[in-house]
Amino acid sequence: MTLASVVIPSRGGADRLPRLLAALTAQVDPEWEAVVVLDGDVDGSEEVVAAHGDTRVRSIVFPENRGRVAALNAGFAETTGDVLIRCDDDLEPGRDYITHHKAAHETEQGGAVGLCRNRFPDTPYARVYGIDADARFQHDAYRSTNPWRYWAANVSVPREVWDRVGPYDADYRAYGWEDVDWGYRLHEAGYPVRLVRELEVPHFGAASTTVSRVDRAFHSGAARRLFEAKHGRAALGAIPAPGAGLWGALVWASTLLLRSRTRLLTTARAVDTILRGLPTPIGRKLVALLVESSAQIGYAHPAETSHGL
Template identity: 55%
Template sequence: MLVDPVASIVVPSFRGADRLPQLLDSLAAQDAAPSFEVIVVVDGVDDGSVALLENESRLDARSIVFPENRGRVAALNAGFEAARGDVLIRCDDDLVPRPDYVSAHVNSHRDGPGGVIGLYLNEYSTTPYAEVYGKDADERFRRDAYGSAPSMAWRYWAGNCSITRAIWDSVGPYDPEYRLYGWEDVDYGYRIHKAGFEVRLAPELETPHRVAAVTTAIRARRASHSGAARRLFERKHPQAGLPDAIPGWSLWNALVRGLSRIPLKPARLGSVVDALLRFLPRGVGRKIVALSVESAALGGYRSPHSAKERF
């Protein structure tokens, strides 16, 4: 008789054949882990990912293949619906789990149902963006996350998190209205919190992440989409208590507001900034990147219906 695993790891993947081998190697090297399965949802483009999984003999691994690209929310929902474990772990395909990854996620639910978040430890390739902005921004993000009120931990729900099946049965699937980049995770974390379950950050679950946003152009595009998705979140959850997305008045914020109104594609502006970073002093470069990212986010927030075109 087939015995259900203790945990299910759900991996949404789009064109992930180059990323999956390192993830699978890391999961195969888990130390003293309870039984677990790996479900990779191949989102509409089989670039060799299915063959990788079919040839994977070290793990209880299988794939779900979409005939067309349906997006991350659909991939997550399909994976969780197919999962057999009691602890449901979300793991993006660009993570590099440590040997205690599975056991730490499972152990974090010993005291009852709840949501657990492990922050990313972003690993940057050497680019001007990473050196003048990305690495520092990543450190600030983690510092702010750990310094936030426990009641706001849901804001950090992302690609390294876990719930029990009781949570999934109570809260339900990820919201399919989130179609672009961002905030489908925050939405889910908030819904767990709103349902009365604890959501907490677990420092022991910090996990290396091969970050994709390695240029200002990529980061600004994502900021624009995230800004648009935030507007959707606020419409759905007006009581969530987020700080105002429109910045207050200061010289810096006036620059952000002004640039956000210019009908310029964030990627195009970001590409110009990336070209300039090689020649600018570090401090000046950091400010210009920040201005590009913040104005892209505000532009997406103000004009959510045009974010797709601006991408």
């Protein structure tokens, strides 16, 4: 029987882990193990894992925050399975999750990606922007010619492939792009990467306010700059130049006006306050403008990034 190893990076996940661990224990396929890597136990997560009581689940506990890359690499180094799965702690897999990940590697070596379907709390941000943006993201992903760009929270490879590509890059110390980097390296090593619809899972960790979405975009923009420094801008394909078209000009003007993470977050808080009273089309454009501007500002000011997202 093929053993699957599930690596779960977690920080502050005491409220999220019970849902995920219960979903794993309910799997139809019993041949799996899970390694939960606690990136500094700030909320009693170690006790949560221990109380779950499934002997297939074990934990690694860092004494302090070392970042997601360190957590992922420590987890994969601890695994013993033939199929290696990354599963973030804010997902809720269905009963055939392990079965589908194993099946994805029965006929060819490569990478399997399951998209994460965001489950939003009922907030003005979600109603105006988040739900619509998520639907467009899913639509575009399945039509992409570069599926490696969607390497993220719900992915798997055979052990031999992991051993060849190697661990996640420790240079990604803040939020974002450690996963896209690994997907690109997988692609460059000549392995196919496929989006598998059967691997889709509900995701409960999506941004629920303009503030949180803008901050993630800022850090992601900074991490994209690191990716380009390592692999070159051509790796990502054609990206519209800042200022191209009317919308691009608005984004560019916004980046010049806001200029810093502090101003971005102050503006995002103000937008969250007024979203409820704005017509949806106007609110959606306003949030989109801030998100895109934030990514540009993060790209221009990577030194302002930090751990902890």
